[in-house]
Amino acid sequence: MLAVFGYLFIIFEVRSFELPACNRSEYLEPSLMSCQACPTNVSMVASIDGFSCTCDEHSVPAGISRCRPCNATEVISVDGSTCVPRKCQNNSxxxxxxxxxxxxxxxxxxxxxxxxxxxxxxxCARGFKAQNNVCVRCEGCACARGDAAVGGACVPKRFLSDRPKQDDSRIHPAALQDVLKHEYRCINGDILACRLLAGECVRNFYMTELAGPCRLWIQPKISTPKGLPKLLIDPTSNDFKPGEFIIRKGKNSLLLVVADYTSDGGFKVIESPNERLYQCSLPLYIQIGTDFMLDCDMNITKWSQIDQNSTFAPYLNMDGVLKPLPVVVRTPSDQYIQRGSWSSTYFRRYFLVHNFLLTSSNATGTVYLREMLVRLRIERDKHQSGSLRLFVSVEVRYASKSPLAQSVTTTLSVQHEMPSAGIFRGLEIWGGVLGTLLSLYAIVQWRGEMRRGGLHFSFVPLMAGSVSDALYFAAWFSTLHALAAEAGTLGMTLPLSKAEERVIRAFVYSAVSLKALKIAWVNWKQCRCDIFFLDWSEYNTPLKDGNIQTNDGSWRLTTLAREWSRLQTKRRAPPGYTVTLALLSLQVMSPWQGYLPQSKGYRWAVASIAWISSYVLLLGVRWALDRVAGAPYAVLPRVCRATDLSLLVFQEEYYAHYVHGRNEDTKDLRLMAGPLAMCRVVMAPQLRIVYQQLSTPGIDDLGNIDARRVVLTRLLAAFFERALDGLNWVASERTVAERLLDVEVSEREAGTTSVLLYDPEDTAPSCMGVTWWGEEWSLGTFDTMLFGCIMLATDDPLLAAFVTIVVWQIMKQIRQWFGNRNQRIKTNVDETLYNK
Known part of the structure; x- marks a missing residue:
């Protein structure tokens, strides 16, 4: 038990001992476990191991524990025991x-x-050269008569004379000597020289001049030396190009590795991303369909130390088999390397940093890898169902470093070119069908508006709204169809191609713009419509001596005006509830969305599903509540009857909506009850002319500003009570087609006879058609399109919800203000009632 306790004490209580840190003039005494000072004024410092003292730099031993420094004109002998003077002169x-x-x-x-x-x-003797103050053997210092010393080696003069001469000055003479030396040795079977020559060829951007370092690869008459490295990827058999592979079903990631060809002729493969030379280099895991970009700031000196004149070749790890990838090279002049004398452009290698001598000034220039772009193009395999063909290439772009710059930026990026998911075909089908049907509907609506007395310009917003719906829903249906087809055919769902993404964005942005035009037109019309409150209490008030006798019924007008103002911006499904429910739906679907690819088009389609389903659910709840508790518009007829006021609202020049408010049951007057109490009035031109004359603001011949309103009240009251000759009306039931299309398709009474249209089973006042309640389709689709547009642009559902709510509130306030202003002008009701 004591042993166990002691062992636990050692583990948990005993801490490791740390040696004290001594300075340069102190050494560590092990017996004391402390720092002791070295002898002073004798040029002694701590030794390398720190446990004793030794002579300082540029000092020699002068006895036991004593050293003597050499002066500035002396150097230390090789054995370090004596100061040897140099030949020096004292000039002034x-x-x-x-x-x-x-x-x-x-x-x-x-x-x-x-x-x-x-x-x-x-x-140094003949055949030797000075190197680090030592004479070493020099191979090119003692060449035979027929040889010449080139780059420290003996090269036959005939080889030099037969070789093509360099016409330009792209390579410095000193670098060219190394090229000639490596080329001669490579031809004579030196494998290491061949590898070094390959590095020179790569660092000179695969030069196509025969006098350059790539001559052994591009000159056809030269037999290929044994051991010459391959710088091009050989075309494969069975119709596969370099960089082309078959992706098996279910494979959704790739591993790109790199082979490092060192400057000393060595070779190693780096397969793990944890072992890469720096952050913006290969190896790299790539998720198919996910683009990637990373910038790295590199110190050029440290980068050169990492590079060490190596060249690199990218490979694709296909289930343990390394497949070479073609390299596309862009020079610092932003020009792609052309094929020229090369048999193909499928190069194998690239480099990171290259320091070279400038031929014009003998200064050192630096070229570095500015950007590495991995391009992946995916196509559907026509021969194997459910398989994909993958085309991979690596593009490297180089730049020249400024002499003053100490650090540079390099970029690693991955770009995908995805196959078509059938979006274009879907747009052709859905766009054609929806566009035709909705365009025909817009023409029918325009024809109806023209018969109601609307403007010719109304064709533009009506057609814009129909085209907007066709664009948005065609894009949505096509995207949903493509998503379902991708998920059912392949083992993975590929993102949409960039062209398809751009087309979807164009359709959605165009739809929002066109729908905004339609919404602006609808609100503009609603804020300019004629409104009249028919006061039945003034129907039998006589005119005496030209003075109008009126009752104090301002409270009744105020009550009806406030109720009508409240209904202006009433929505069947308020966007606030729709936004909340849509965000909850997206949160519930978030685990499933994790399986979707990084495609904004697909995420937009899913967000539209959440929004539209939430909107439809709220509409269903609203319908159920209206059936149980009563609709919000049901208050308007009750207010009209309680205040003994009727409401007349014009939608077009000859088309108005009427809500009957007379509450007297006089037998000698016609009783308007049932569907006819809330009807539509197709007004005869003569009656409309009289209405415009009497409703125009101004002082009339009677001298009273309210006289016109009173006369107009009596005229309209007599009209609805069938008390006028020549300005009568007939009642007519709207057909099923008219109720569905909201237009009049049947010819009815002409001349001076007006028509009162009613729906036998509809209890909603028809005047709600000139409020937001009647434009729910336009407003609801606009909210959907706006939410989808922001979602598609930012990929942020919270921001899309916020923008939708803000736009809705801004529209609501503007519509409320202009609607109240129009009502105040047309009815002459006190404006203070709207602030209550």
């Missing part, structure tokens, strides 16, 4: 010491190991 107080030439090395010891009197400069 400035000391200048001799430096050995490039072909010489400095010597500080004699053959017997003793120090020389001064530093000697000794030239």
């Amino acid at each position: 107080g400035r000391v200048v010491c001799r430096k050995c030439p490039n072909d010489y090395i400095s010597v500080t010891q004699n053959f017997d190991g003793s120090a020389t009197k001064e530093v000697l400069c000794v030239k």
Whole structure:
């Protein structure tokens, strides 16, 4: 038990000991576990291991625990025991010491190991060259008579004379010497030289000049040396191009790896993204259908150290088999490398950073990889059902670094070109069918408006509204059909192509714009319509001496005006409830949406499903509540009867809506009850002319500003009570087609006879047709289109809901203000009632 306790004590209580950090002039004494100072004023510092003291840099031992520093004109001998003076001169107080030439090395010891009197400069023997103050063997320093020293190697002069000469100055002479050396050695079987030559060819952008580093690959008369690396992808058999593959069903991700061809001839494959050289490089996992872009800021010095003159080749890992990918190269001049003398343009390799000498100034220039773009094009395989053909290529674009810049930006991006999902075909079908039907309906509506006395211009907003509905629902139905077909055919759902996404956006944006024109026209008409309150209490009031006797019925006018104003912006399904229910629906469907691809078109279609289903559900709830508790418009007829006022609202020039409000049951007067009490009036031209004359504001011949209104009241009251000769009316029931299309298709009475149209089974006042209640289809579809438009543009349902609510409230306030203003002008009711 004690042993166990002691073991636990050691684990949980004993902490590791940390050695103290000593400075440069102190060493660590292990027995004391503390720092001790080295001897002072003797040029001693702590040793490398930190446990003792040693001579400082540029100092030599001078005894036990003592060192002596060498002065500025001396150097330390090779064995580090003596200070050896250099040959120096004092010119006007400035000391200048001799430096050995490039072909010489400095010597500080004699053959017997003793120090020389001064530093000697000794030239290397023939066949050797100075390198790091040591003479090393030089292969090109002692060439035969028929050879020439090129890049430190002996190359036959005949080889140099037979080789094409460089016409331009694209390659610096020093770099060209390395090219000639590697090329000669490669031809003679040096595999390492062939690999180095391949790197030179890649870093010079696959130069097509025969005098360049790519001559062994592009000159047809030269036999291919053994071990020459392949820089092009060989065309494969069975009709597959380089970079073309078959994706098996259910595979939704790809792994791109990279092969690193090092500057010393080595080779390694980097397969894990965790092992990549820097963040914006391969390897990379790609989710099919998901575009990707990443910017990285790189220090050019550190990047060059990472690169180390390597070249790289991208590969696609297909179930453990590496497939080479073609590389498309864009030079710093933004030009693609042309085929030229190459057999194809399916290049294999690229590089990251290349430092080279400029031929004009001998300065160092730098070219770096500015952008790597992985392009994926997917097509449906015509030979294998449910399979896809994948075309992958890697495009690299290079840029020149400014001499003043210390860091550069490189970009890694992935772009997809998806196959067509059938959106265009669906738009042709749905657009043709819906466009034809709705355009015909717009023409029928326009014809009806013209018969009602509307404007010719009304054809534009009516047609705009119909075309808007056709565009939006054609795009929606086509997208839903494509989504269902994709999910049922393939093991994965591919995103829409960019062309299809653009067409859907164009359709939705156009639909919103056209629908906005229709909404503006509807509100403009509603805010200009003629309104008249018929006061039955003035029907039998006589005219005496030209003065009008009126009763104080302002409270009745105020009550009816307030009720009519309240109904102006009444909606059957308020957008506030629709937004809330739609967002809840999207939240419930979020797990299922996780399986959808990153396609704005598909997400827009799903969001439209949530919105429209929420809207239809609210309409159903509203219908049920109206059947149980009564509709909001049912208050209007009751208010009219309670105030003994009738309401007459003109929708068009000769088309009005009437709500009967007379509550007296006089036997000698005609009783308007049932459907006829809330009817539509197709007014005869003569009656409309009289109405316009009497309703025009102004002081009449009687000298009273209200005289016209009183006369008009009596005229209309007599008209509805059949008390006028020559201005009578007949009642007619609307047909089923007229109720469905909301237009008059049958010819009725002409001349001076007006027609009162009624619906036998409809209890709603027909005057609700000139409010938002009667324009629910236009307003509801506008809300749907606006929500879908913002969702398609931002991919944010909360923002789409917020914008929809804000636009609705702005429209409501504007419509309310202009509607009240029009009512105030047409009825002369006090404007303060609208603020109550």
